[in-house]
Every structure is written in C-alpha cells, then in structure tokens.
Amino acid sequence: xxxxxxxxxLNGLQFGLMLFLLAAGLTLxxxxxxxxxxxxxxxxxxxxxxxxxxxxxxxxxxxxxxxxMLGMAAVGVILEVLLLRRLYLRxxxxxxxxxxxxxxxxNDAVRMIWGPQPLLLNPPAALAGxxxxxxxxxxxxRLLIIGVGLAVAVFLYLLISHTRAGMWVRAGAxxxxxxxxxxxxxxxxxxxxxxxxxxxxxxxxxLLGPLLAVQVGMGENILILAFVVIVIGGIGSIRGxxxxxxxxxxxxTLGRALLPTLLRATTAPEVAAHxxxxxxxxxxxxxxAGMLFWRPxxxxxxxx
Amino acid sequence: MKEVRPATRIEVALxxxxxxxxxxLQALGEDYHIGFATxxxxxxxxxxxxxxxxxxxxxxAFGHAAFFGIGAYAVALMMTAGIFSAWITWPxxxxxAALAALLIGAVSLRTRGVYFIMITLAFAQMxxxxxxxxxxxxxxxxxxLEQRSTLAPLDLANDATLYWVTLALLSICLIALKRLAASRxxxxxxxxxxNETRMAALGYPVQHIKLVCFVVGSAVAxxxxxxxxxQNGMASPSQLYWTQSGMLLVMVILGxxxxxxxxxxxxxxxxxxxEVLGRxxxxxxxxxxxxxxxxVLFAPRGLAGxxxxxx
Numbered sequence: 001x002x003x004x005x006x007x008x009x010l011n012g013l014q015f016g017l018m019l020f021l022l023a024a025g026l027t028l029x030x031x032x033x034x035x036x037x038x039x040x041x042x043x044x045x046x047x048x049x050x051x052x053x054x055x056x057x058x059x060x061x062x063x064x065x066x067x068x069m070l071g072m073a074a075v076g077v078i079l080e081v082l083l084l085r086r087l088y089l090r091x092x093x094x095x096x097x098x099x100x101x102x103x104x105x106x107n108d109a110v111r112m113i114w115g116p117q118p119l120l121l122n123p124p125a126a127l128a129g130x131x132x133x134x135x136x137x138x139x140x141x142r143l144l145i146i147g148v149g150l151a152v153a154v155f156l157y158l159l160i161s162h163t164r165a166g167m168w169v170r171a172g173a174x175x176x177x178x179x180x181x182x183x184x185x186x187x188x189x190x191x192x193x194x195x196x197x198x199x200x201x202x203x204x205x206x207l208l209g210p211l212l213a214v215q216v217g218m219g220e221n222i223l224i225l226a227f228v229v230i231v232i233g234g235i236g237s238i239r240g241x242x243x244x245x246x247x248x249x250x251x252x253t254l255g256r257a258l259l260p261t262l263l264r265a266t267t268a269p270e271v272a273a274h275x276x277x278x279x280x281x282x283x284x285x286x287x288x289a290g291m292l293f294w295r296p297x298x299x300x301x302x303x304x
Numbered sequence: 305m306k307e308v309r310p311a312t313r314i315e316v317a318l319x320x321x322x323x324x325x326x327x328x329l330q331a332l333g334e335d336y337h338i339g340f341a342t343x344x345x346x347x348x349x350x351x352x353x354x355x356x357x358x359x360x361x362x363x364x365a366f367g368h369a370a371f372f373g374i375g376a377y378a379v380a381l382m383m384t385a386g387i388f389s390a391w392i393t394w395p396x397x398x399x400x401a402a403l404a405a406l407l408i409g410a411v412s413l414r415t416r417g418v419y420f421i422m423i424t425l426a427f428a429q430m431x432x433x434x435x436x437x438x439x440x441x442x443x444x445x446x447x448x449l450e451q452r453s454t455l456a457p458l459d460l461a462n463d464a465t466l467y468w469v470t471l472a473l474l475s476i477c478l479i480a481l482k483r484l485a486a487s488r489x490x491x492x493x494x495x496x497x498x499n500e501t502r503m504a505a506l507g508y509p510v511q512h513i514k515l516v517c518f519v520v521g522s523a524v525a526x527x528x529x530x531x532x533x534x535q536n537g538m539a540s541p542s543q544l545y546w547t548q549s550g551m552l553l554v555m556v557i558l559g560x561x562x563x564x565x566x567x568x569x570x571x572x573x574x575x576x577x578x579e580v581l582g583r584x585x586x587x588x589x590x591x592x593x594x595x596x597x598x599x600v601l602f603a604p605r606g607l608a609g610x611x612x613x614x615x
Contacts (some may be wrong), residue, residue, distance in 0.1 A: 036418065038550065086601065092364055092418065097557040098600040100550045105361035105593035112587055187321050220547055224429060231422050274438060285426045289411070292423040 003136055008257040009250060014142050015148025016249020021108050021204035023229040023241040024156055024224060025197015031236015032172040032188060033088045039079075039100040040201060040226065041073045041219025042106035047072045048214045049110055055206075063125040068206040069199040076198025080191050106214050113231040116216065121209035145207050152200065153242055160238050169193065171303040173236035211250020225252075234298025243299055248284050255280040322471055326464040330479025338463045339535065340579060344572050346531045347472045349477060351555040351567030354522030356481055358553070360490070363498035366421045367408070367428030368552045371401040371522040373544030377435060380447035380539035384440075389462070390453035394530045401526020402519050404431070409518035413511055419506035425546060432544040446540035452536055460534060470531050477524055482564060482570070484520070493517055525552075557597055560608030563570030568608050 026040045046070040055064030079102075087095050108235055113163040122128070123141040131140045160166035180186050205218075212218065229248050233240025260276030267275070291298065322345075326338050331585065333454050343567055354368045378397035412423045442448075452460040460466050484490050495503045496513050506508045533539045551574075559570025577595060581588035604612055 020356070030418075033321070034418070036421065044386065083597070090422065093358070093553075093557050093561060094600050094604065096364075096366075096550070098597055099553055100554050101545075101593040101596035101600070103550075103593075104589040104596070108587040108590035112590070113395075157554060196558070219532070224425065224546055231419075231426075234453045235418070239391045278434045278437040281437055282430040288426045289423055292415050292419050292426070293411060 005254070006136065006258065007138065008254050010138060010146070011142065012250035012253030013246065014045070014146045014149070015253055016246040016250070017146060017153065018165065018208050018243050019222070019225055019229050020149060020245035020250055021152060021200045021207075022226040023233070023245055024152075024238055025194070025200050026226050027177065027233065027236055027238065027241045028193050030168065030230060031196060032169070032176060032186075032193070034176075035084065035088055036092050036099065037084070038096060038223065039106065040197070041104035041196045041221075041223030041270075042103050043072050043076065043201040044111065044205040044222060045216070046075060046207045047116055047198075047205030047221035048121070048218065048256050049205075050202065051121065051206030052119040052163045052209055052214045053114070056119075056122060059120075064121070065203060065206050070201040072202035073195040073199040076195040077191060079198075081196040083195065084192075103220070106219075110216050118213045119209075121206070121214050123210040141210060147178045147210075148203075148207065152203070156238055157242075165189070165192075170302075205208035225284070228284055230298075231288050232291050232298060234300040234302055236302030237298065237300040240300035240302070248287070251276040251287065252280075252284050255283045259283075309336065318477060319471075321552075323468070326467050328567055330464070335463065338467050342463070342467045342470050342535050343532075345474050346535060347552075347555065347571040347575055348529050348568040349470070349531070350525045351559065351571040352477060352481065352569070353476070353521040353528065354552050355521075355556045355559070355561065355563075355567035356485075356524070357518055357521035358556055359560075359566060360485055360493055360497065360516055361521070363413075363514060363518060364553075364608050365419050365424045365518065365521075366521070366546070366549050367424035367426075368525055369403055369548035370408070370428035370431045370534070370546050371525040372529040372543065372548065372552070373435070373539070373541075374401045374404055374431070375526035375531075376533035376539035376543055377441060377447065377529075378526070379453060379533045380449055380528045381441065383449055383451075383453075384447065385482050387452045388451070390455040390530075392526065393453055397530035398526045401529065403521030405519045409522075411513045413514050415517065416603050424547070428544070428549055429546060430497065432541065432546070432615070434546055436541045444537075444541060446465035446542075448538045449533060452537075466531075468533060470535075473527060473531070476505045476544070477527070478564070480567070481520075481524075485564075489513070489516070530584040558596065558606055560606030563606065563608035566606060566608045573607055 022040065022044055026037065029040070030038050031036050050063035050071040051068035054067035055061050058064070082100065085097055125145055128139040130137045131143065133143070160169060168179065168184045171182070171184060172186055172189060176186060225248060229244040230241055231244075231276060232247060233242070233244030259280040260272060263272035263276045263279070319412050325341060329335060329341070331336050350368065350372050354365065357363050357368075375397040378400045379393045382393045382396065408424070408427045412420060412427065415423050433471050448570050452466065454460065455469065458465050458469065460469065486494075492503065492508055492513050496508065496510050500510055529543065532543065555570035555574050557570070557576055559568065560566035563569075574592065577592055578588050581591050585591070598607065
C-alpha cells in the first residue's frame with residue numbers, strides 16, 4: 001500500500017510539473033493581457049509533433065526537445081504579432097472565437113502534415129528502463145521529467161522574481177496600464193512572454209509524448225486542466241501556477257488510484273464501482289468550482 | 305425601446321421556404337439532405353438558447369454542451385427504460401436541462417467575467433466525466449436509441465416529419481424568446497446587462513433576473529439535445545465535451561451576439577460551410593478556421609451585424 005501511494009504520489013508530482021510547463025505561459029497571457037487563449041493546447045500538440053518528427057529524423061530525443069521548443073517559440077512569435085496582438089483590446093467573445101478557430105486550423109494542419117495516425121515517440125534509450133529509488137522501482141524516464149520540471153520551475157522563479165524583465169512581467173500582471181505608463185514596453189514584453197509560453201508548452205508536449213499518445217486532439221484535454229490550474233493558483237501568478245499544478249497533478253493522480261479503494265472499504269461494492277471512477281475524475285473540477293465560489297481570485301492573486 | 309412587431313414579409317417568406325424544403329429535396333431525390341437540414345435546425349435551436357444567455361443576458365457561458373447533452377441523454381435513458389413517447393420524454397429532457405441549469409446557475413452567477421466563463425466550464429466538464437463513467441449511460445460509447453421517439457399522431461421515423469417538427473419547435477422558440485425579450489422581464493434583463501449596479505440600486509432582483517435567463521437559454525438547449533438524439537439515433541459523450549460548448553459559442557459569435565437570429569445564422573453558416581467544404585477537402589476544419597479568423601478581424605459584430613444598422 002505504501003509502495004502504491006508513494007509511486008502514485010511521484011506520478012502525480014510528475015504530471016503536476018508538466019501541467020506547470022503548460023500553465024506558466026497560459027497564466028501570464030491570461031493575467032497580463034486579460035486574454036482567453038484556447039489555442040494554448042495547440043502549442044502543446046505542435047510541440048509534441050515537432051519533437052516526435054525531429055526525434056525520428058535525427059534519432060536523438062534531445063534534438064527533438066530542442067527543435068520542438070525553438071519551433072513552437074517561432075510559431076508563437078508569428079501568432080502573437082500577426083493575430084493575437086489585435087485581440088487584446090477586444091472582448092472575451094472575440095478571443096474565444098479566434099483562438100477556437102486556431103484549434104480547428106492547428107488540428108487539421110497536423111493531419112495534413114503527419115496524417116491522422118498517432119506518432120510514436122520513444123523515450124531516450126538510456127532512460128527506457130526502471131531505476132531503484134529508496135528501495136522501490138520507478139521508471140527512469142519519469143524521474144527525468146520530474147527533474148526537468150523542477151529545473152524549469154526554479155529557472156522561472158529566478159527569472160520572474162530576481163530579474164528586471166521578471167519585474168516588468170509582475171508589474172504588467174498587477175496593473176498593465178500603470179506598467180505601461182511607467183515606461184515598460186508591454187507590447188514587446190508580451191511577444192517575448194508568448195514565445196516563452198509556447199516553448200514551455202512545446203516542452204511539455206514532447207516530454208509527455210512517450211507517456212501519452214502524440215495525436216490530434218491531445219491539446220484539448222490538457223488545455224482544460226491547465227485552466228483549472230491557473231484558476232486555482234490565481235490568474236497571472238507563476239507561483240500560483242506552480243502550486244496549482246502540483247495540487248491538481250497529485251489530487252487527480254492519487255484520486256484515481258486511491259478513491260475506488262477507499263470507497264470500496266466504506267460503501268457497498270456496487271456503489272463504489274460506479275461512484276469511484278466518476279468521483280475521481282471530477283474531483284479537480286470540484287476543486288476549481290469551489291475555489292471560484294469561495295475565493296475567485298485564487299491562491300495567489302496577481303492583480304493589484 | 306423594442307416593439308413586438310408582426311413578422312416581416314421576409315421572415316414569413318423564409319419560413320415558407322424552409323417548410324417546403326423537404327418537398328423540393330424529395331423531388332430532386334436528395335433525401336439525405338433532409339437529415340442534414342434537420343441537424344442545421346437543431347444546432348440553430350441550441351445556439352439560439354445560448355445567444356439568449358450571452359447576447360441578451362450578457363453572460364459568457366462556456367458550458368452549454370452540458371445542457372445540450374443532458375437533453376439527449378434524458379431521451380436515451382428513458383428509452384432504455386421503455387418510455388418512447390416524445391410527449392413525455394421531451395418535456396422531461398427540457399425540465400432536466402432546466403433543473404441542472406438552475407443548480408449550476410445559482411452557484412455560477414455568484415462569479416462574473418472570466419470567472420463565470422471558467423466556472424461554467426468546470427461544471428460542464430464535471431457532467432461530462434460523470435456521464436462517461438456511468439455504466440448505465442453507456443460510458444465512452446454513449447447510448448444508442450432503439451428507435452426515434454413516438455409523437456402520436458405524427459410519425460417521426462419519417463425524416464421529413466422530424467424536420468418539420470424541428471422547424472416548428474425552432475419557430476416557436478424564436479417567437480417566444482422574442483416576446484420574452486420585449487416583455488417587462490426582457491427590459492429588466494437588458495438593464496442588468498447594461499448596468500447591473502444601477503439595476504440593483506433601483507431595487508431589481510438582479511441575481512434572480514440573470515438566473516431566469518440562464519435557465520431559459522439552457523432549457524432550449526435541452527430541447528435541442530432531445531431532438532439531436534432522435535436525429536443521430538444516439539446520445540454521445542462528445543455532445544457533452546467542452547469543444548461542443550466552444551462550437552456553440554463560436555456559432556453565436558459568428559452569427560451575431562445579441563442579434564435575434566444570431567444563433568441561427570451562425571449555426572447554419574458554420575455547419576453549412578463545413579458540409580460544403582467537406583465535399584472538396586478532407587481538411588474542411590482548416591478552412592472553416594480561416595473563415596472564422598476573417599470574421600473576427602473584419603466583421604466584429606458577426607454575420608447578422610453585416611446588414612443590420614449600428615444601434
């Protein structure tokens with residue numbers, strides 16, 4: 001039992017950190033520009049496809065990761081300059097329409113280039129096996145993801161809270177007009193943020209590729225989870241995104257693993273069989289709705 | 305101030321044209337298209353309900369698929385229990401959607417702006433995941449209908465009859481919503497949309513007014529869902545998924561938010577474009593997406609806004 005809980009907790013941590021890579025960009029876009037970007041999941045999907053294609057062509061997983069991040073950062077810059085920039089001052093409805101259109105375009109573009117079949121993405125050969133960790137067995141590749149996720153979290157923390165650019169970002173999230181008045185070039189800053197967010201989403205896509213399937217529609221599922229994360233964490237806050245990601249990753253993973261067992265111990269088996277999976281899959285949405293109801297500004301409100 | 309005026313000649317002409325459409329299609333031997341036309345009308349109905357919430361009530365609801373799907377599942381579940389009559393199952397479908405909207409709305413309306421978008425999304429996803437994990441609701445596969453609902457004395461197994469029934473229901477809903485919008489309640493709703501604080505200060509029960517709007521629009525979606533289950537022969541989980549909510553919202557924005565025929569226009573334009581492009585390319589969504597981007601950039605008030613005067 002402890003073995004199971006520990007393993008699932010690590011899986012939850014790993015999933016949470018990947019969610020953080022997605023949520024970090026999304027929360028800044030949402031927080032600073034008040035922009036509902038539904039196409040963030042498409043950047044994640046694009047990253048996975050770029051990465052899988054590059055890894056297949058070069059035979060190196062690392063090349064796949066780098067190509068995915070650089071490629072999607074470039075796509076992000078193009079998108080931001082050509083399209084999204086025109087939407088910041090429009091209402092949320094226009095943003096929903098445009099970014100939903102981007103999902104449709106991205107899904108079919110991927111189908112045109114790579115076909116409808118899922119792509120295969122193998123983890124690097126050196127990390128394919130399991131490792132022993134404090135007396136129990138855990139896949140090496142998942143450990144690598146945890147390591148990368150933690151490194152990115154630390155990097156972002158330093159970037160946001162200890163550099164001048166990070167200060168501008170925080171100022172923009174707290175009060176955009178004020179930051180602009182005080183001389184921050186929010187337009188340019190935002191292009192950079194969007195590119196960074198796209199690169200991080202792409203990294204999540206390619207890193208999760210060997211664990212989940214690289215297929216059309218992969219972005220739609222995870223996008224909503226990323227929204228759950230940033231609502232819980234507080235829109236616009238990187239710190240909130242990190243805490244929210246870990247919370248959602250661990251609650252979701254542990255819930256799916258443990259809730260059915262727990263219910264079986266406390267209620268009738270036929271009730272548990274129906275209620276367990278249902279309850280486990282809606283728990284994070286309950287968490288989100290509860291947060292919106294009692295504390296809509298989230299755990300770490302970014303707005304001043 | 306809006307006046308309830310009698311239907312214009314154009315509206316009557318359009319209705320007559322829509323009514324004779326199945327006869328023309330049958331004469332041309334294009335019976336398949338009757339089913340497609342029914343689908344258009346069903347989505348027009350669902351989008352009309354959403355347009356009432358978004359356009360008249362000013363609430364950007366991102367969970368309309370939940371009520372659309374609840375209507376479909378209500379009909380399918382009652383059919384597995386042996387209840388086939390539409391006279392029973394369709395009103396129950398509407399009531400189920402309305403009840404769900406009442407509960408969800410009562411909680412969600414405590415929030416506003418992007419938080420309202422997000423909380424309606426969260427509730428809709430809860431319903432989606434609950435339904436796919438329930439075995440008796442068919443799980444991931446959804447529920448097939450044994451047959452279409454019975455609507456004595458009419459025979460819904462006939463495609464043209466289902467089309468006419470759908471057209472009649474859509475017309476009734478459009479007229480009812482038009483009257484509702486022009487009523488005392490509708491004026492209060494407009495007031496709330498324009499300035500909630502002022503209406504509250506004037507003593508109007510603002511929350512109550514918004515909740516009624518949310519429930520009415522969602523109930524219309526429940527009816528559309530009941531019809532779609534009949535047209536598709538099944539209730540499918542994809543009907544509950546968030547992308548379906550997105551699609552419905554896209555239809556409303558495309559057609560024209562708050563325009564009386566906005567939802568209908570958007571549904572017909574979007575599904576029509578998809579169908580036409582589907583004939584010539586496998587990747588119709590790519591071009592649909594480009595067309596939507598063009599609308600965002602060049603027709604900010606939607607298709608209906610292209611030929612109505614600026615208010």
